[in-house]
Amino acid sequence: MTAVMERSLGARRDAALAAAVEQGPLRAGFLPAGPGLDRYHTDWYGTADVTAPVLRPSDTEAVRAALLLCREHGIRLVVQGGMTGLVRACLPQSGEVILSSERLQGVEIDARQSTALVGAGVTLAALDAAARSHGLMFPVDMGSRGSATLGGMIATNAGGNRVLRYGMTRASVLGLEAVLPDGTILSNLSPLFKNNTGYDLKQLLVGSEGTLGIVTRALVQLVPVPQARRVALVSARTLADAMAFLVHARATLGPMLSGFEIMWRDYTDVALALPAASPVKGFAFDALTVLLEVTGASEDAVTEALETCVGDHLERHPDTDAIVAQSEAQADTLWTLRDLSGEAATAFAPFAGFDVSLPLDEMEGWVAEARGGLAAAGFDRVQFYGHLGDGNLHVVVALGDKARKDAAEEIVYGALAGRRGSVSAEHGIGMSKRRWLPLSRTPEELSVMRRLKSAFDPDGILNNNRLFNKE
Ligand SMILES: Cc1cc2nc3c(=O)[nH]c(=O)nc-3n(C[C@H](O)[C@H](O)[C@H](O)COP(=O)(O)OP(=O)(O)OC[C@H]3O[C@@H](n4cnc5c(N)ncnc54)[C@H](O)[C@@H]3O)c2cc1C
Numbered sequence: 335m336t337a338v339m340e341r342s343l344g345a346r347r348d349a350a351l352a353a354a355v356e357q358g359p360l361r362a363g364f365l366p367a368g369p370g371l372d373r374y375h376t377d378w379y380g381t382a383d384v385t386a387p388v389l390r391p392s393d394t395e396a397v398r399a400a401l402l403l404c405r406e407h408g409i410r411l412v413v414q415g416g417m418t419g420l421v422r423a424c425l426p427q428s429g430e431v432i433l434s435s436e437r438l439q440g441v442e443i444d445a446r447q448s449t450a451l452v453g454a455g456v457t458l459a460a461l462d463a464a465a466r467s468h469g470l471m472f473p474v475d476m477g478s479r480g481s482a483t484l485g486g487m488i489a490t491n492a493g494g495n496r497v498l499r500y501g502m503t504r505a506s507v508l509g510l511e512a513v514l515p516d517g518t519i520l521s522n523l524s525p526l527f528k529n530n531t532g533y534d535l536k537q538l539l540v541g542s543e544g545t546l547g548i549v550t551r552a553l554v555q556l557v558p559v560p561q562a563r564r565v566a567l568v569s570a571r572t573l574a575d576a577m578a579f580l581v582h583a584r585a586t587l588g589p590m591l592s593g594f595e596i597m598w599r600d601y602t603d604v605a606l607a608l609p610a611a612s613p614v615k616g617f618a619f620d621a622l623t624v625l626l627e628v629t630g631a632s633e634d635a636v637t638e639a640l641e642t643c644v645g646d647h648l649e650r651h652p653d654t655d656a657i658v659a660q661s662e663a664q665a666d667t668l669w670t671l672r673d674l675s676g677e678a679a680t681a682f683a684p685f686a687g688f689d690v691s692l693p694l695d696e697m698e699g700w701v702a703e704a705r706g707g708l709a710a711a712g713f714d715r716v717q718f719y720g721h722l723g724d725g726n727l728h729v730v731v732a733l734g735d736k737a738r739k740d741a742a743e744e745i746v747y748g749a750l751a752g753r754r755g756s757v758s759a760e761h762g763i764g765m766s767k768r769r770w771l772p773l774s775r776t777p778e779e780l781s782v783m784r785r786l787k788s789a790f791d792p793d794g795i796l797n798n799n800r801l802f803n804k805e
Pocket residue numbers: 378412413414415416417418419420423424435454475476477478481482483484485486487488489490491492493494495543544545547548549550673675676677760761764797800
């Protein structure tokens with residue numbers, strides 16, 4: 335399509351939309367395309383090539399009105415939550431309008447049932463703060479907590495720092511309300527923990543990346559804030575040593591183990607140099623650093639369990655170091671090192687970010703091959719880190735030139751071949767990994783996924799061209 339045709343299509347779309355929203359529930363939150371909308375057109379990787387108007391419905395009925403309106407006028411929509419997604423799914427493409435969840439607010443806590451009824455646009459930080467005022471917390475936690483929304487987390491089935499203990503977002507969703515592209519409101523906000531009455535439709539929407547429906551509200555499970563928490567940094571010389579430590583920690587700490595993160599020296603060097611980093615005094619960083627979190631019912635129990643577990647590692651590897659946080663503030667400082675991954679990646683811009691999953695017994699081989707391949711191709715600035723406890727590693731590669739992204743991907747994903755790995759452990763496919771989806775899914779699985787997409791969204795108006803390649 336030429337630029338002139340595109341502009342004329344955009345103008346027709348904007349005129350139809352502006353006229354249609356003039357009456358009805360969408361008027362209040364409507365932002366016509368134009369200057370001042372940067373934050374709807376910018377994500378972690380850059381800015382959109384086009385500008386689009388923004389619909390900001392404030393309740394489920396208004397979301398329905400938006401979908402019906404777009405369907406009637408043949409307009410495509412892209413759904414936005416907190417825009418912290420890392421697979422370029424949220425930026426508008428040519429001809430699309432933006433539907434932002436930011437006005438879908440509200441948190442109602444039921445402390446007796448340990449549940450919360452939450453609007454899709456509520457941030458993880460706000461949900462967690464509301465839960466904590468009742469001695470509860472939301473089980474999922476991650477570095478993007480200040481902006482990531484519950485709707486986005488459900489759409490991406492977000493993982494984060496405590497998957498080992500509580501599972502991914504999917505495990506905390508008891509009930510869901512969503513609007514399908516044809517305007518059907520699918521609502522099951524029941525608090526039932528057990529409900530085997532046919533297909534679990536809410537779980538189909540979890541992780542669907544906004545391609546099947548727009549999440550408007552969810553009923554989520556909360557858990558008690560652990561009475562006690564202890565965090566340690568432990569160094570390791572090799573990945574084999576760190577993995578042996580993980581196996582030992584799992585066996586000896588059982589459900590008390592709530593986090594087991596790994597950071598290679600190339601990551602810690604960059605993170606420690608960031609302005610927001612707090613110095614970690616008295617710890618000798620080695621080739622690898624493990625961050626271990628233990629939570630439980632009493633200070634004495636977690637302290638003893640953690641110190642024994644770390645002590646065992648030091649006994650086996652006397653040439654390594656460990657530091658155990660002595661206060662909540664120190665524990666937060668140690669976590670900051672891991673939470674700075676977003677800023678550390680930005681320091682490498684333009685960069686390619688990877689989020690792979692591997693069986694533990696394939697991890698060493700994959701790291702060696704990916705690292706070796708990247709170095710041989712001249713990618714000399716990389717960061718390796720991740721959620722080792724979940725078999726999920728992240729790699730950030732400084733590209734120097736954006737055009738080298740494909741070359742980096744060939745190496746990192748190529749090393750997954752034959753290793754039973756996944757090209758996305760947590761971030762999803764979006765637009766940036768569509769080409770690689772067949773590496774992790776069979777043709778039969780892809781065919782069923784496409785059939786589901788057609789059944790839910792026959793006109794292809796919602797988050798089109800995300801997840802799947804254009805047909
Ligand atoms: C510093 C940093 C740390 C991160 N750490 C982690 C981590 O540890 N684990 C992890 O899993 N991710 C992590 N992420 C990625 C990101 O935070 C998650 O993918 C998050 O779930 C996205 O939420 P969001 O509200 O920002 O969604 P957005 O980025 O706005 O959207 C993500 C996807 O969900 C869709 N969507 C959004 N809202 C809705 C809705 N209401 N209904 C239907 N579809 C919707 C969008 O269309 C898009 O496809 C991190 C990101 C950053 C920047």
